Amino acid sequence: MAKKRKRRSAGRKKHERRRNTLLGSGTFALVLLAALWSQIWPYLLSIAVFGGVGGMVWWLRQTDQLVRSHDQRWRAEDAIRIGHRSLTEVDAMSWQEFERYVAALCRRDGCTDVEVSGRSGDLGADVIATLPDGRRLVIQCKHYAPHRYVPSGDMQKFVGTAWLHHKADVAVFAATCPFSKAALTLAVHHGVLAVHRDLLGQWNTGTPLQAMLPLNGTGQGDRAHRRRWKDTYRS
Template identity: 35%
Template sequence: MLDEDGSLDPFLKFLLYIVLVLAAGKMLWEWMTGTVARWITVDLWGLVAAHPWWTSVVVIGFFAVLFLLARLAGAVLDAVGAPAVPGEEVTWAEPDPAPLTYRMRQLEAMSPTGFEHACAELLARDGFLHPRRVGGSGDLGADVIANDADGLTIVVQCKQLNRPVSSPAVQQFNGTARPEHGADHAIIIGLNGFTQPALDFASRHHLITVGREDLRRWAHGAHLYDVIRARTML
């Protein structure tokens, strides 16, 4: 029922909303046509007919209280919105925006270029410096390059494949990440994971693989280095 992002399946969520709306509507209709209708047509009307003068006093008093409350609320709002010092404008601090996150289904729906941009944005969220997408024709295996706070160069290849990344693809990245791009940390991201030969090759050549579960944690808000350190000696 729940997907890997922890969200209810959209179709099941729609059906649940329909059931809840129908149930609430039925209860409201029964209440309106039963209890409320009788109270208005019998009890309240009988009270008004029996005590017209007292009813008028209560109604006038009710509206007078509403008027006074409205004036009081306006005065409070004016006081809150007034400058703290005459002639000095009060500035309100904007709340911190929520950190950037992605759902896995969002990453799956992106184009390859969009996926690379998303990885660059996640690096920026984590505080990496100058993250830039360099993927494209002639990129020599690098899709995103950034620097961490210590000045180390991060070279990332983003594989948005509908299958696990194979060993030849990892070998090709290994041949360019350090010699061509000067990577201190060579990271390859596989939306749908890696084959075992690819993982074995990456381990032997000190390449960092970010499989589907690691990517999910990163996209959901964990720092990339925290995700990687959980299983490597970065």
């Protein structure tokens, strides 16, 4: 018993000496800090500021990487979802759904700042976006029955607003049907990309919008082909 008490007493004394040493060191450090405070506070402030800035930069980088990762994953999932749609499913959409579908195709192709009007009176700007190269994109959408044609009057209205009113760098008229000959000629003459049903099918299955710009005015076939195609969708 006596030996155990001596061991406990020795351990207690050792613990008290360690505590007293730590308290003494802490007290000495505080006294030294108070004595030198006027000289060292600018350095401490600089360390705190740089540490805070560094922490903010790290947080911003982590947040940016997280957002980019989510955006890339969303775009990939959206591309798969869009690519699995058929034009028959597109035909079954409402005009509002078709505008959102066109906006989704733009996002898939790397466009940013994509906005959908979703209302009448938008003066032809149903979808507005920024192309990957920075150009302003303005799109008019027409969800017509496949056997119809986009008349020249619709194209005239869009030509009249796309460049002057909406300040478009690239103007696109996307439709679920062909364009009349007059409307297609007008589009080519004024530099509006006419995305008729055939081009819409290519866009839907993965061809980027930018790659279709040189195809403007092509792809609808001759008059006999368009007549057979029109009779097929009417039947």
